[in-house]
Amino acid sequence: MLILLFLPIAVIALTRTLLGDSLPSITATHWSDSALPDGFTDSAVFFTASMTFAILGSLVGWVSLYLTRKPMVLLGLLFVGSLTTWTSAGVYVSSSVPTALAGDPTQAVAGPWIFASIAATLVSLVPLWICGVFQQYQLNRQNKRRDRLAQARGKQPATAVETSPVVPVEPGQEFSETMNAPGWLWLLGIFMAGMGVFMIAMNASGGGDTVSLVMGIAFIVLLTPLVFGLARIRVTIAGGRLRVSSAVFAFPLRTIDVKDMESVLAEEIQPMEWGGWGWRFFPGGSAVVMRRHEGLAVELKDKRRFAVTIPRAGQAAAQLNALINQGR
Incomplete structure (x- = not known):
């Protein structure tokens, strides 16, 4: 878990080290409709900002793991922290590498490097999955400890819970x-749909770039149907x-x-x-x-x-x- 949270910091540092003097003093950081960039940032400032956000995101994710008694807060902070640190690394790699390869920032072509940013965003979700596994492991360990204590005291651990009344059924009966999921999942689906429409509309009006177009399509075609599909x-x-x-x-x-x-x-x-x-x-x-x-x-x-x-x-x-x- 901690490796995944702090790995983006190493990715940014390693990328900057490997690029060395091949990275110009100015880095292309934004592409719109044209294959050539239309936004630039001082390379030193860009590296510092990316590293700062990566460190802050890693620390937020790390701190969230100690909030085991507040699972919703834990998951929320872990999501924000992981997304921040991995997005920072993805943006840095997808901007600095094509700039260094081109030599001239004005001639940098994002090309397949935009997928580094998309992949980094997807990887940012992995700590949330691992968190669930970690919580389950912790709970199982606590349950085993309680069972051992109960047996030592000559008691059987209570596992039964109250459920809906049982109506007799036949094995062949269907x-x-x-x-229904909680309301927040429906709201999340609406938010994702809105984000997808916004990104596509922004790209259509000339204010977006290839990354925002791909992300917008992914939100509409993949993420939104999945979230709404799980809402009921x-x-x-x-x-x-x-x-x-x-x-x-x-x-x-x-x-x-x-x-x-x-x-x-x-x-x-x-x-x-x-x-x-x-x-x-x-x-x-x-x-x-x-x-x-x-x-x-x-x-x-x-x-x-x-x-x-x-x-x-x-x-x-x-x-x-x-x-x-x-x-x-």
Whole structure:
């Protein structure tokens, strides 16, 4: 985690060292419609500013890791810090390298180097994923410690939680239920859509550059549908399978055959126990977590796990366990 947070600082320093005297005193830092740059910055100032933002972002991300009792604040600061430090490194590399290669800042061509900036932005999301894994590891370790203490005192650890009333079901009966994400995820989708439209419109009016156009298209075509697709999910049990999909765009998130299940429990799903909010992947399993809510915790025969927050989790668990027992 710390390596990812502080690596951009090393990337900027290494890039400047390798470029050496080949980097002119002025660096091309902005490209619009033309392949040639239309914005320039003093190279020393640009290096100092990039390094400063990278250091500040790394420190913010580092400090956020200590806020384990405030997970939302932790994730927010980690996102801001990681995005700041990696974006700074991406912008520095994608500007200084083509400038050094051209020799003349006015003739610098961004070309494929713009993808360094895009790649850096995507890498900035990795610490958020690792954070969920880290939180899960910490929680598992705490749970094991509590279990050992409970056994030492001659007690059994309490794991049952209250869920929706269970209605008797037949193994062949179909189950279907939907779950809404919190309002902030809908707002995030609206924000991403707005950012995409803004970037594309800015480029169309001549005020943007190739990077903003590519980012705008990515926001509209990829990120916005993904966020809105996860804002409402549908869980169905039919044909001997558990299927989790987007209730907005209908794209599948996870399908599990009953024959691959070892057991299913209805329990309270806490986001930080399962890698965070949203569609999560972590070593040993995955989850679709909308909020802290009742849901299904599925143990698979290959020792992996899957969880999904859903109303009437008790009824879904009873139906899946009936199907599991029927197949044995």
